[in-house]
Amino acid sequence: MEAVLDATPDRRTGLLAVFSSVVQRDLLLAMRRRADVLTSFFFFIIVVSLFPLGVGPEPNTLREIAPGVVWVAALLASMLALHRLLAADYADGTLEQLVLSPKPLSLLMLGKMLAHWLVTGIPLILIAPLLGLQFDLPGPALAVMALGLLLGTPVLSMLGAIGAALTLGVRGASGLIALLVLPLYIPVLIFGAGAVSAAVSGLSVEGHLSMLAAFLLFSAVIAPWAAAAAVRIAVE
Amino acid sequence: MNWGSAAEFFAMGGYADYVWGAYGITVLVIVAELLSLARRKRTCLRRISRRVTLQESER
Amino acid sequence: MGVPWGLGVLQGVDLECIRGQRRLFSKLSFTVQAGEALWVSGPNGSGKTSLLRILCTLLAPESGEVRWRGRPVRELGEAYRAGLTYIGHAVAVKDDLSSLENLRFALAQDGCRVAEAALIDTLARFGLAGREELPARVLSQGQRRRVSLARLPFCADRALWILDEPLTALDVQAVELMHALITAHLVRGGVVVLTSHQPIDLKDVSVQHLRMVD
Amino acid sequence: MALNIWRFASPQVIYPIAGRMIPGFMLAAAVLALAGLYIGFFVAPTDFQQGESYRIIFIHVPAAWMSMLIYVVMAFWCAIGMIMRTRLSFMMALALAPTGALMTFIALWTGALWGKPAWGTWWVWDARLTSELILLFLYIGFLSLHAAIDDVRRADRAAGLLALVGVINVPIIYFSVQWWNTLHQGASVSLTRAPSMASTMLAGMLIMVLSAWMYSIAASLMRLRIIILEREADADWVQEQIVPIAQGAKP
Incomplete structure (x- = not known):
């Protein structure tokens, strides 16, 4: 009986270990619930494939609308998965423990955003060029699309996490998240889709991609702080 | 003075629908806002006074 | 990096808490010495859980403040959280x-x-x-x-354990184990704040009882 | 303690003060509006390009500016509320939001009505109109988040944080849309770029901006008083002082 009373831990770990434990746990949970992960992935594919049915198979128009279609679908797919990011932790009390961790909450939130991006963002980046082929996009445009998504989808996860945190435990949260977060996504949509259409018409894409990189850095600064503040408000 | 007659003024150089439409909407919105504020205040006061009379009847 | 022992004093100074439109408690003050437990009891909805959440900075009090070793916990921030363990009502x-x-x-x-x-x-x-x-x-x-x-x-x-209804749904053996754990922590000079509907009677450690009224 | 100064601005103190200020602001708004419209319609000349339809700017530009300004002021009060933890600041933000949303709504409609004769379509994807539309979404987001959360204190702080995140993003959204607009249609389409303004046109517009400002303050203060009543309904100062007056003579 005595031994169990003060089994002092082996070692106090630093910030990086705590950060990676948050990411690890979320990835493990995502793997355990693979169905959730695939729904947003298939949602992306289905939404993109709907447009040729609606607009018609004519390659020129498809090539024209492809950048916008793929990016809007990416926005919606990543937003679909946001609700899962925090809602379960809020319900079962684990989010409280995260708030009470001795490490800064904004960095732990960054960990959750990273986990969300790895689970929903990366599959979009990999499959998007494939779907681009359906829209008869040339090779370089597909590369720019993948690169644009690589820079843009983390921003979607980060800004989306703020919306998810603000709507924790609120009625109709999934609809509300869209209303709160989509306006914030607009700059990413403009420059992401703009990059692909510039690539299609052979123009330079450096400007667009550097703007996306700027948004990435900008949201990496404000999103964790804002999400942490929102979580503290929700947990109160 | 830009306008020869009242009729000319209301015609607004052929843009009557657009100009008066714009001002009409603005007036409509402002009046609607003020009315809704007044109504909201009335219902709030009525609810409070009903609660006051309720408390007094209990005491 | 744990919080050093010595003067392990937890103070609540004129704490006031309002949830929704209701004032749960106000002008609530207490002091818990090192090696002492604070047992908070009271009917449901009397603010037990809210008090514990205020103590662990999850919830900000309407007025008044919580002090750890004489310093307001708002200032201590991460240092205070580093010396705190909170097990809430919701099983995390x-x-x-x-x-x-x-x-x-x-x-x-x-x-x-x-x-x-x-x-x-x-x-x-x-x-x-x-x-x-x-x-x-x-x-x-x-x-x-x-x-x-x-x-x-x-x-x-x-140093500080804050346990919300730790003994609920536990069988006799687990309750005994918890009593032993808490006593051991108090003997080390720690502070334990817990809520429970059953009385907390620990051998040779002082337990302060704070009764919350509805 | 330093914080107490803010406690002084308690709802009970502000309620009568706001009450006295409202008639003044309303009167100022009316007088300025009459003066502005008089100049706008009877003094300002016809625009050689757009004829008489340009006179819509006397209502479109003030509404557009006010919609932007109110959002910033709203975010300011939210920041104050979060830093100083004063509930009155949040009430002020909540009082401003609907008026801001209505100003955005007016700006959109008058913009569309102005664009129709000039470009033949009701909706022009002009940079400023598009940004105005997005600003309306931000207002709706603020109001619906606040309405969706039952606990008033949490609703205040959550919507307040959203307003802060929003106000940081407004310039980014504005310049992205601006850039997007110039890329796709070239600069010529910018409808609402003020036409070469005769001084009287400019004067009329600026007076109308002031009038819109006065009106927004008056409307927000009226809504603030109602929010105070709703939130302090069971406070005794409301029940003893306000209700009897309201039932008896006009306050």
Whole structure:
């Protein structure tokens, strides 16, 4: 009986270990619930494939609308998965423990955003060029699309996490998240889709991609702080 | 003075629908806002006074 | 890096809490010395949980403040959280993870890495022998609470324990184990604040009783 | 303690003060509006390009500016509320939001009505109109988040944080849309770029901006008083002082 009373831990770990434990746990949970992960992935594919049915198979128009279609679908797919990011932790009390961790909450939130991006963002980046082929996009445009998504989808996860945190435990949260977060996504949509259409018409894409990189850095600064503040408000 | 007659003024150089439409909407919105504020205040006061009379009847 | 011992004093100064439109309590003050427990009791809805959440900075009081060793906890921030363990009313256990994984991640999140063997040994002591690998989904409410309580042996260097209804759904043996754990922590000079409907009678340690009124 | 100064601005103190200020602001708004419209319609000349339809700017530009300004002021009060933890600041933000949303709504409609004769379509994807539309979404987001959360104190702080995140993003959204607009249609389409303004046109517009400002303050203060009543309904100062007056003579 005595031994169990003060089994002092082996070692106090630093910030990086705590950060990676948050990411690890979320990835493990995502793997355990693979169905959730695939729904947003298939949602992306289905939404993109709907447009040729609606607009018609004519390659020129498809090539024209492809950048916008793929990016809007990416926005919606990543937003679909946001609700899962925090809602379960809020319900079962684990989010409280995260708030009470001795490490800064904004960095732990960054960990959750990273986990969300790895689970929903990366599959979009990999499959998007494939779907681009359906829209008869040339090779370089597909590369720019993948690169644009690589820079843009983390921003979607980060800004989306703020919306998810603000709507924790609120009625109709999934609809509300869209209303709160989509306006914030607009700059990413403009420059992401703009990059692909510039690539299609052979123009330079450096400007667009550097703007996306700027948004990435900008949201990496404000999103964790804002999400942490929102979580503290929700947990109160 | 830009306008020869009242009729000319209301015609607004052929843009009557657009100009008066714009001002009409603005007036409509402002009046609607003020009315809704007044109504909201009335219902709030009525609810409070009903609660006051309720408390007094209990005491 | 745990908070050093010595003057382990937790003070509530004129605490006031308003939830929704109701004032749960106001002008609530108390002092808990090192090595002393504070047992908070009272009917449901009397603000027990809110008081504990104020003490661990999850909830900001309407007025008044909480002091740890004379310094307001708002100023201490991370330093205060580093010396604090809070086990809430909600059992912080993920259904999809096994009890072993739940325990490991709960401790990792608090910044302490523990060998696998020690985890399994502790879970066994908490009556979960053989159930370490099962997903928490299949465990009973009492077992799930024991998984979240299994953290406590590893929080010996955390001066302040705040436990919300730790004894609910526990069988006699687990309650005994909890009494032993809490007593051991108090003997080390720590401070334990807990809520419970059953009286807390610990041998040769002082337990202050704070009764909340509805 | 330093914080107490803010406690002084308690709802009970502000309620009568706001009450006295409202008639003044309303009167100022009316007088300025009459003066502005008089100049706008009877003094300002016809625009050689757009004829008489340009006179819509006397209502479109003030509404557009006010919608932007109110959002910033709203975010300011939310920041104050979060830093100083004063509930009155949040009430002020909540009082401003609907008026801001209505100003955005007016700006959109008058913009569309102005664009129709000039470009033949009701909706022009002009940079400023598009940004105005997005600003309306931000207002709606603020109001619906606040309405969706039952606990008033949490609703205040959550919507307040959204307003802060929003106000940081407004310039980014504005310049992205601006850039997007110039890329796709070239600069010529910018409808609402003020036409070469005769001084009287400019004067009329600026007076109308002031009038819109006065009106927004008055409307927000009226809504603030109602929010105070709703939130302090069971406070005794409301029940003893306000209700009897309201039932008896006009306050």
